Amino acid sequence: MHKYVIKRLLMLIPVILGVSFLVFFIMSLSPGDPARTILGENAPQESVDALRDELGLNDPVVVQYARYMGDLLHGDLGESYKSGRPVFGEIASRFPATLKLAFWGMVFAVVLSIPIGIISATKQYSITDSISMVFALLGVATPNFWLGLMLIIAFSLHLRWFPSGGADAGWKSLVLPVITLGTGCMANITRTTRSSMLEVIRQDYIRTAKAKGVSHNKVINRHALKNALIPVVTVIGLQFGSLLGGAVLTEAVFAWPGIGTFLVNSIKAKDTPAVLGCVIVFSICFSIVNLCVDLLYAYIDPRIKSKYK
Amino acid sequence: MNTSVKKRSMAAEVWQRLCRNKMAMLGLGILVIMILGAIFADVIADYDTMVVAQDMKNRLQGPSAEHWFGTDEFGRDIFARILHGSRVSLVVGLISVSVSLIIGGSLGAFAGFYGGRVDNVIMRIMDIFLAVPSILLAMTIVAALGTDLIYVMLAIGVSGVPTYARIVRAAVMSVKDQEFVESARAIGASSPTIIFREILPNCMAPIIVQATLSVAGAILSTASLSFIGLGVQPPAPEWGAMLSSGRSYLRDAMHITLFPGLAIVITILALNLLGDGLRDALDPRLKQ
Numbered sequence: 225m226h227k228y229v230i231k232r233l234l235m236l237i238p239v240i241l242g243v244s245f246l247v248f249f250i251m252s253l254s255p256g257d258p259a260r261t262i263l264g265e266n267a268p269q270e271s272v273d274a275l276r277d278e279l280g281l282n283d284p285v286v287v288q289y290a291r292y293m294g295d296l297l298h299g300d301l302g303e304s305y306k307s308g309r310p311v312f313g314e315i316a317s318r319f320p321a322t323l324k325l326a327f328w329g330m331v332f333a334v335v336l337s338i339p340i341g342i343i344s345a346t347k348q349y350s351i352t353d354s355i356s357m358v359f360a361l362l363g364v365a366t367p368n369f370w371l372g373l374m375l376i377i378a379f380s381l382h383l384r385w386f387p388s389g390g391a392d393a394g395w396k397s398l399v400l401p402v403i404t405l406g407t408g409c410m411a412n413i414t415r416t417t418r419s420s421m422l423e424v425i426r427q428d429y430i431r432t433a434k435a436k437g438v439s440h441n442k443v444i445n446r447h448a449l450k451n452a453l454i455p456v457v458t459v460i461g462l463q464f465g466s467l468l469g470g471a472v473l474t475e476a477v478f479a480w481p482g483i484g485t486f487l488v489n490s491i492k493a494k495d496t497p498a499v500l501g502c503v504i505v506f507s508i509c510f511s512i513v514n515l516c517v518d519l520l521y522a523y524i525d526p527r528i529k530s531k532y533k
Numbered sequence: 534m535n536t537s538v539k540k541r542s543m544a545a546e547v548w549q550r551l552c553r554n555k556m557a558m559l560g561l562g563i564l565v566i567m568i569l570g571a572i573f574a575d576v577i578a579d580y581d582t583m584v585v586a587q588d589m590k591n592r593l594q595g596p597s598a599e600h601w602f603g604t605d606e607f608g609r610d611i612f613a614r615i616l617h618g619s620r621v622s623l624v625v626g627l628i629s630v631s632v633s634l635i636i637g638g639s640l641g642a643f644a645g646f647y648g649g650r651v652d653n654v655i656m657r658i659m660d661i662f663l664a665v666p667s668i669l670l671a672m673t674i675v676a677a678l679g680t681d682l683i684y685v686m687l688a689i690g691v692s693g694v695p696t697y698a699r700i701v702r703a704a705v706m707s708v709k710d711q712e713f714v715e716s717a718r719a720i721g722a723s724s725p726t727i728i729f730r731e732i733l734p735n736c737m738a739p740i741i742v743q744a745t746l747s748v749a750g751a752i753l754s755t756a757s758l759s760f761i762g763l764g765v766q767p768p769a770p771e772w773g774a775m776l777s778s779g780r781s782y783l784r785d786a787m788h789i790t791l792f793p794g795l796a797i798v799i800t801i802l803a804l805n806l807l808g809d810g811l812r813d814a815l816d817p818r819l820k821q
Binding site for chain 2: 239242250253364365370374381465466473488492
């Protein structure tokens, strides 16, 4: 198992190399001149040329990339073209806010979706099932940025229960962004939990457990749930990627001071080092979550664990 | 002759199963209305006078008989803009999914068919793409290339490539050892012929389902990009951009934000209902 974890962690290296090259290459296609962006439209051409030399922008893309990766190995993500500050510091100061939002968004989604999915499956075709499936369908179809705006209209502008943006009001400022971010994930996880549970509760071993006189709750919680969790955990892992993407939009709606807002501003300012840094950090997070999902499989299903040995 | 009869009957069988699914029919009905609305948008509401021309005397009007969904901050009719915006959404949805399908599908087909080193190289590259959340990849591509509609479609299309590569690869691997492939090989068919004429037509079910659901994803991505200012630019009518411009008027004119959002929700809901219905119709085992 340890060997497997180490192997997977080592596999992150080519992924980071690949992602950084991909994003570096894409950003190099950008028609703007970073030196001009830094110095402003009215700066004299000589100063722009000098800065291009200083930043190494006249070198071929591959050379620039090699230099960037050399710095990255030392934990240096370069300096933001816009603020002039180290990108690492810019990201580190904003990362906790994004992590907090993503974490609570996922908690909100998982805590609500799994019980709803189980109830829907055990009471298939009941009114509860129909209502939860309608909400799940709507949750999947609703863009999170629109949901955020509707929540602001209802709970900030009319009821005045929660602030409409920022992160200064403690837990109150977290409520609307978390609901906004978590609703789509919740809907997807609910649908998967329901269909997975439906498949499991029709298995022979569940019928056997019931025939033996095991109580309904015990059959569901001890026998069915664990076996139904594999696809649910897969979806939770996959949802984390859309959660990170969704965090960018949610942060834009609620002016949340996280990496998402920083990334959008950096993209608009053509701040390549900042964009690269953000995308690399998002990708590392996503890859680590996928690794955690794979390890969770082993916990849920001992047959998978035996394969790792 | 027999094959065509069989093909027709299979399609008819799928269609019959689809027709029995009320939710899928509801989704299909909504989509047909939307597509008709998009086709006849110019007949229903003139682009120059109702969609882009400003009328400051009528700005921020609520819904009325004259303006069904009200007017925006420049006095433009929101219903007309949503109607014309559906053209943008549907075109971006269809073209970007085609881009994903053609590139990703071909890569996945080659990876699944040849296996070994070809498979390894292609799928490791796809893993790199998959490590970047798709909307972030699309944002980066649009940021680099520009916000023209063609680049938005390309960005969303490219970000969907790895999904199709995986699906098609799995589908190809599941049928490539079957007897009809061996027969094609025995009569001397080339590898591309075997892949595109023999294997792919026999594993279309998961591809069709994914394509239907991906159109919904692409429409959502387009709206997301426009919402943060990286997609279709004003004054062109696009649902995400309309939502974004309504943000400043949430208190006094929430209809500017409400109706484009509802248009997105209804479209995605319709596509998801149809996608789910198609999945059940193409593979009845899933439903059982």
